[in-house]
Amino acid sequence: MRYNRFLEEMLVKALLLVDSQDKCDILLNNLFKENKIGKRDRIWVRDRFFFYLRHRLLFDEVSESIGELAKNTAMFFEDEPDETLASKIEFLRKNGRFDSLFNESFSDFLISKISVLYGKNAFLWFNSKAKTVLRANLVKISRAELSGMLENEGFGNFPTEITPTGIVLEPTEKSLKNIELFEKGFFEFQDESSQLASLLVNKNSRNLLEPCAGGGGKSLAIASFFKNIEITASDSRTYLFKEIEERAGRAGTNIKTASFSDISDKFDTVFIDAPCSGSGVLRRNPGDRWKIDEKSVSELSLLQKELIQKFSEKVKKGGELIYVTCSFLESENEEAVRNFLNKNKCFTLVPAKQRLFENIGCEESLDEVTEGDFLKIQPLHERDLMFGAVMKKVD
DSSP: OOOOHHHHHHHHHHHHTTTTOSOHHHHHHHHHHHHTOOHHHHHHHHHHHHHHHHTHHHHHHHOSSHHHHHHHHHHHHTTOOOHHHHHHHHHHHHTTOHHHHHHOOSOHHHHHHHHHHHOTTHHHHHTSOOOOEEEEOTTTOOHHHHHHHHHHTTOOEEEOSSOSSEEEEOOOSSOSTTSHHHHTTSEEEOOHHHHHHHTTSOTTOSEEEETTOTTSHHHHHHHHHOTTOEEEEOOSOGGGHHHHHHHHHHHTOOEEEOOGGGOOOOEEEEEEEOOOOOGGGTTTOGGGGGTOOHHHHHHHHHHHHHHHHHHHTTEEEEEEEEEEESOOOGGGTHHHHHHHHHHOTTEEEEOHHHHHHHHHOOTTGGGGTEETTEEEOOSSSSSOOOEEEEEEEOO
16 A cells, blocks of 8 residues: 555644534645645545545444544555455454445435435435546537547546537546646536536526635536526625626626626526535535534535525516525525425416427436426436526516
8 A cells, every 4th residue: 555654644633623524525635735735645545534434334333443544545446455454344344334335425314305306326426435526618629629638638528418519538637727628618517417507598688696716617618508698796795896807807708796786787697506515516516525413414405495596686677586505404495496486476487308308408418407397406417516597587
């Protein structure tokens, strides 16, 4: 096993901090910078750290100290357990506890939800590592052109199944962020599910407000897909506007940023990418599996209902309100939409499948990503889980 005292210390430091930082990527990046760790060693620590997060219950069970925890995680990751670890694993297998500790390493709340919604087999998918997905920026390049250029740079890739802009990368240790194709704005990092959510927009809209824009990923996608729509991105965190403007400049798109207090107009489309539990992106953020519980989801559900109601007031008559989350939990999705529609009879659902067909065709494939009137992406595919609803203001 490639293991030395320095790498052991770095993994120990990361594991000691695992519950102190909301975003594990930020935790690791800060640790790497502070300790001036090289690329190869970063990969070593990162792989084993995230392996621990995906199977935390097992390693906590078989480890009595933080040092042993780091070593056991590394040995199991490389399939080279020492005699002590092998004996403990064998004991757990014999008493029937190994599978649940290894595969169902989630909060009790999520274990229950995943089991009921998708069955026990879905845990294997939730524990898998999501591939990197790109969105070709149609303002500057086609998917086919970008795919060929990436191949020439040594990045094996293949197209997403449904969206016309998605490219899935083959696993690689090479970085994409420093290559010229990225600097020229030819692509953004964006999962196919987020691309599909952006394609819920009515192509006849003249203007669109995204009030929870974050770093602007959905706004950028919408600007790429629908070049004639005037987009205003907003967020309560106005410090993010600089990032949105920089990304829009690189992409060659014009996205206006504005604080809530400066928005007086009404819009053809209001696109709410709501703050949510993130339960649909657990493959990318395995640390969140320990933070999502009934209390946090209940608090988010209240916020989501408030946001839908508040920003529905910015929709013109005949316009549309689009609500999306990267969650698979009904309380954040269907319940939030039904609650709003019950209180606002002037809005009615537009079937997501109908809208996606209008924008990209491929009707048969759309059965994979829709359910009833909603965009509702299921596990077992190379897509994050996402929910979306389109509501038209008819009166």
